[in-house]
Amino acid sequence: MTAGGDGLKAQNQLTIANGTVTVSESSEGLDGRHIAISGGTVSVTASDGGR
Secondary structure, rough: EEOOOEEEEOOOEEEEEOOOEEEEEOOEEEOOOOOOOEOOOEEEEOOOOOO
C-alpha cells in the first residue's frame, strides 16, 4: 500500500499474524499502542516512524 499519512493504524492493538504486508510509502508506517507480529513478511518504508 502507499499512503500519504498513516500506513496501517490501530487505536490499540495492531496484530499481523501471517501473510505479506508491504507499506511502500507513508509517514507513519505501522501505528498502534501495541503492535504484535507473529508471522509472515512485513516490509515498511516510512518517513517519520521514529516518534
